[in-house]
Amino acid sequence: MAEPLRIALAGLGTVGAGVIRLIETNAELIARRAGRPITITAISARDRTKKRGVDLTPYAWEDDMVVMGERGDVDVVVELVGGSDGPALACARTTIEAGKALVTANKAMIAHHGLELAAKAEAAKVALKFEAAVAGGIPVIKGLREGGAANAFERVYGILNGTCNFILSQMEDTGRDFADVLAEAQARGYAEADPTFDVEGIDAAHKLSILAAIAFGAKIDFNSVDTAGISRLRAADIAQADSLGYVIRLIGMAEPGIAADGSPRLFQRVQPHLVPFDHPLAHVDGATNAVVAEGNFSGRLLFQGAGAGDGPTASAVVADLIDIARGEIGAPFSVPVAELEEMPAADTGHRTGRAYIRFIVADRPGVLAEITAAMRDAGVSIESLIQKGRSEAEGEVMVSMVTHEGPESAVSEALRLLDGAPSLARPPLVLHILGD
Amino acid sequence: MAEPLRIALAGLGTVGAGVIRLIETNAELIARRAGRPITITAISARDRTKKRGVDLTPYAWEDDMVVMGERGDVDVVVELVGGSDGPALACARTTIEAGKALVTANKAMIAHHGLELAAKAEAAKVALKFEAAVAGGIPVIKGLREGGAANAFERVYGILNGTCNFILSQMEDTGRDFADVLAEAQARGYAEADPTFDVEGIDAAHKLSILAAIAFGAKIDFNSVDTAGISRLRAADIAQADSLGYVIRLIGMAEPGIAADGSPRLFQRVQPHLVPFDHPLAHVDGATNAVVAEGNFSGRLLFQGAGAGDGPTASAVVADLIDIARGEIGAPFSVPVAELEEMPAADTGHRTGRAYIRFIVADRPGVLAEITAAMRDAGVSIESLIQKGRSEAEGEVMVSMVTHEGPESAVSEALRLLDGAPSLARPPLVLHILGD
Structure with missing residues (x-):
């Protein structure tokens, strides 16, 4: 030997x-x-x-x-x-x-x-x-860099933070609110004393930027990841999503695109999404991670497993060592750094999709009219709208809606029109719905 | 270049x-x-x-x-x-x-x-x-041979035949019987004119024997795969499983073991299994394939994607070509052939688990007593038993049961005791329940 x-x-x-x-x-x-x-x-x-x-x-x-x-x-x-x-x-x-x-x-x-x-x-x-x-014990870097290497990837997305997924699963199972579940997760050692990196999506954004570089041959661009965490989610959002046929998952998603002038662009976003019950990511519970890579020939590939922990992480470390022992020394990002493309951040205004929008409003007449007028004026088409009873804090009511497929820019415009409206007790929350 | x-x-x-x-x-x-x-x-x-x-x-x-x-x-x-x-x-x-x-x-x-x-x-x-x-476009050989290479694998199993999974999913969705769904799959090009290799589990057994060799460092032993297909399944089995909290999937499973004399053994089985709703494989529908590998450090890794089709299969072929172009020429089965172990087939009698047993019996008094007495005499503990009304053919009734955890040998013994019993209109069907 x-x-x-x-x-x-x-x-x-x-x-x-x-x-x-x-x-x-x-x-x-x-x-x-x-x-x-x-x-x-x-x-x-x-x-x-x-x-x-x-x-x-x-x-x-x-x-x-x-x-x-x-x-x-x-x-x-x-x-x-x-x-x-x-x-x-x-x-x-x-x-x-x-x-x-x-x-x-x-x-x-x-x-x-x-x-x-x-x-x-x-x-x-x-x-x-x-x-x-990236994603603990799951060999997803290898999956993109080697297993899926024959493909132009059309999209890469997944559940990249086990702490957030654990918290969301717990909120789902128990109906408790974020702060409550986070405190328990911290007590049990599943979340850090300072949970910011995890719950605000920064850890997921780190991982997403690495996956995107490998999948799309792009220069890593962590700073362009549009990042939001799960700390603003309420138990009521999860219940609402459930009644509409969705679970809420913190999804990191990257997608290549082309600007108007033909130059390449990269869309990178970490945000809680509504995931339809029939999507494989809807069944990823607890601290599990999962990554989906959609190749132009492979179709949808899914890699799932433990996203953290000493055993799984050690498994990935030693897999790398075995590769090195076998003499496998390729370009770390699949293609040499000099050949990675500059892919500036895509303008998200051109994206289309469906969204869940949740408002916490003052409980007084005319509020719904004000919100729906802003939607109409911005060209946002509402698929369903639910106003819940007064389960929120004194004098506040939750109104949530799901939009039809439409430009993200229209939703932003509607929120801009509502900005500062006295009926809004708190800033609205927009969650995108994971599409096919 | x-x-x-x-x-x-x-x-x-x-x-x-x-x-x-x-x-x-x-x-x-x-x-x-x-x-x-x-x-x-x-x-x-x-x-x-x-x-x-x-x-x-x-x-x-x-x-x-x-x-x-x-x-x-x-x-x-x-x-x-x-x-x-x-x-x-x-x-x-x-x-x-x-x-x-x-x-x-x-x-x-x-x-x-x-x-x-x-x-x-x-x-x-x-x-x-x-x-x-194996598993079309899913890089699962690479997943075992490289991505999971640091692990001793405790079990490898999965859905390895897209045709069977398509048929089972269709039976599930439509309530139709096997022959009916198969005919449609053939008409639509999803199943071969001679479907034997697929529906009788042979194709899945080919793939399982390859995975087992890589995962466990065993000499390939296709002939030892205990193989059964899906052709004996009825719509009523699927409905029954559903009411108990399971779907039925054709699962190929391999597990290393040790004989009484300390020598290594290999358990390999392809058989329809009852899969609990909360297991990731329960959500693998249509022609999709999925493989689970349980490593002693990685924990449960899941690889999922399209199991067949020109695009996905081409994706896997070209991934291999890219590996070769990069100079990656390792031992095909992860370790050199000379170091692969002879691992004779494990004696399944020592296995324990839960099972679903379905009888088609003559509709006359005393049948249930006869069946349950055989179970008692063989030491099989019954968790639940359902006798359905006379929806089966004239004079026949379906009796299905789920056993408690127990030795597989006890179930075999019970069936041996019932062998030739005039109450049994057809040979009983035993499906194992996928355990954790």
Whole structure:
């Protein structure tokens, strides 16, 4: 058997400990499948003394993770520190500059610095792999980069944040409100103490920007992702959606397009969507993630599995290591960075679709007339409208509607017409309906 | 850009024409992703004059597909002829013996001769790839062989035959019987004139044996797949399952095990199963395929998409070609053939589970007592039992039951006790219930 692939681990949180456990537990089958053993040489983390449930004594300790790639006995550094910049980025840069491969689960770093790191890796002819950065244990990067590589993708979308999906599923099952469910999720360790990255859609947007770059051959453009989270959703929205035949899911969606002048555009949005009961994503519950890729020959491909957790994330990290051990060192974004296209953000005004719009209004006469007049004046056609009784706070009433297929710009215009209207107790909420 | 990868196409049915269309339509993006163009040099089929909806004039015609691999201007032969032996196998052998790579969509050939071909390919250091042989456009071979490669798989199962799933979905939606729906599927081109391979589970068994070999590092053993099809199912079974909270799906399932003497065993079964409504496979409708792989670290991975059709199958064929163009030539079954284990068929008697058992009985007193006594004597615990009115043929009544978790051997024993009982108008039908 060939020489082992020797790795160094930067970061020993739950995922790092999971990688150690996986490499130890499955050592024999990994060696058989990879054609050579994968062994851990060195490790590094902020706190050397912390208990991690795995025996670290067989491995060399480095206080400074940034220099691990420079060790002569290391072929690959696995970066599991997290954070878009700081030590993670420094470690990534020095590793690649030292001519070593880098495997990372760091979505924020790839979303912000992936192009720079990929260009460096291509120049150094080393692998840069990040399967674990998107959708945990689901091999979706490989699914797009290799499994679906024959296709022009028409759309890529999915459920990319397990915390949000867990919260939405819980809201659905229990009828409780967002804040309540979030608090429980935090207590049970399913959500971070500061949940902003998850619940405001930023984590999903990181992942979406990575998927979009690979699917469409675009330069990563995280800043152009139109991002909204789930914190404004109410139990009543979920109940309303249910009565209309939908569940609510936080969907990240990317779609290539063409501007009026013929130049390429990229649409990227993370937002809660109404998903019809008969769509496969409507059955994705709990912390599960799922990605749909629609290819021009493959049709709709669905990849589903655990979106987080030490085991699934370690599974993706070690799959990358096996690829490297087998000699698979392709362009990190499927095509070389120099060939990725600049795809500026698409103008969403040209998009058409159906939407759910929810208003919290003052409970007084004329409010419905005011709202429906604005819809009429903006050219929004209403498919159904429900005004609920006074279950909301004192003097407030919920009015929700579903529009017919129409331009998104019309909905924006209607809301603009209603802007500042005294009948609106709170800003309206618009959720798009996932179309075929 | 590097030299093109030059392919020859053996077989120009709908999939062959699909491959040509794909390679022409997506030529530019394929070249970018593969790092070099993929071009078609030569083609071959039984009938040169048949209209195929694609222009064949740019390609050299070979009357004898068996010699295409020997052409100096061909790097890869794509075999799309079908059939486990005959011209397909001859073409595969000469191609590999000529030191050329082989890509095939031929599940029967791989199920029967995959080990021989893989050993030859490994010796010749050429690629043998067959993503399109299992689950059409879904990159599930890659999903097991690479994406999930870090895992010991505990179970692999799925919906592997689109024709059966289409028929079952139709039976479900319309309440019609099997023969009726099959006839319509044949009229609409969704089922073959001779549907045996599909409806009797043989096609699914071919695919399952390939998945099992890759997932468990086992020598392919198609002959040990315990195979039953869907032709004995009645509309009443589907209605009954529905009332109990299940759909019926033809599931192929493989699971590694250990014999009493510690030697490895492989359980492989294709059979209609009752699938609980809340399982992801319960929502796989129409001709869609889906495969679940349960890894010891990844947890449950689900791959879903179109299981057949020219576009999806071509997508899988060309994904293999792109892999070859990129230089990815690994062991076809993930580990070298010499390292695949002999895993004799597991003794199913030790398996436990829940089952649905349906009897068609004579409508006379004492029948239920006879059946339930046999169950008691064999130690089968009945969870629910329903005797329907006389909707069946004259003088016949349907009795169906669901058992508690228990050994499969007990159910077999109960049926043995009832064997030849005059009350049974027809042989009973046993369907296993898909467990977690």
